Amino acid sequence: MVLFSEDHTQETRHRGRIEVICGSMFSGKTEELIRRLKRASFARQRVEIFKPVLDTRYSESDVVSHDNNSIPSTPVDTSASILLLSSEIDVVGIDEAQFFDEGLTDVCNELANHGVRVIIAGLDMDYKGVPFGPIPGLCAIADEVTKVHAICVKCGDLAYISHRTVADDKRVLLGEKEEYEPLCRRCYQKALRGESGRKTE
Ligand SMILES: [Zn+2]
16 A cells, blocks of 8 residues: 555646545544645645634634645535635545435536546544444545554554444543543453443443
8 A cells, every 4th residue: 555655646637536534533634635735735736625614613723734735625515515615726635525415426426527637535434343434435436545653552453443442332522532542442442342331332
């Protein structure tokens, strides 16, 4: 698997395509999204990040890691809004894509068919290991899928899931990253067994 492509053609060609960057929490999805968008920006492409409008209680702690040369990000309430706001954009970045509606798949196809490079970052699975929202469908239609991994906090292997460390059954528990830990498959199974006395499992 090629994680960091140095192929420059993506920055210089105006050709529509869909790229998905997915993985668990703490896997560097957003960083990779920003890295690609910055390169496109250096190549004088017009770039923008869209992210879902989330419950306001959590809105301050989400998504794009802001630094001095951060890329403008626009919160939108539905995937259809991305289409409306992308008319002057060469490269569309979408962060936290797992929280968008299923219409996102069609929106991305539509953009790519019109020559836009679409780069999507999102959680592949929820904390129970269930494929998350529109991400599986997006992986299917993507020209390129990059799966990034966090490191298992128990053993140092590659993590595969964001294990929730608190007993809360709500699927979307946002902006509470201290309540998750990246675990590999083996340590996740161990954690589930260890928790069998608790009410979550
Ligand atoms: Zn492990």
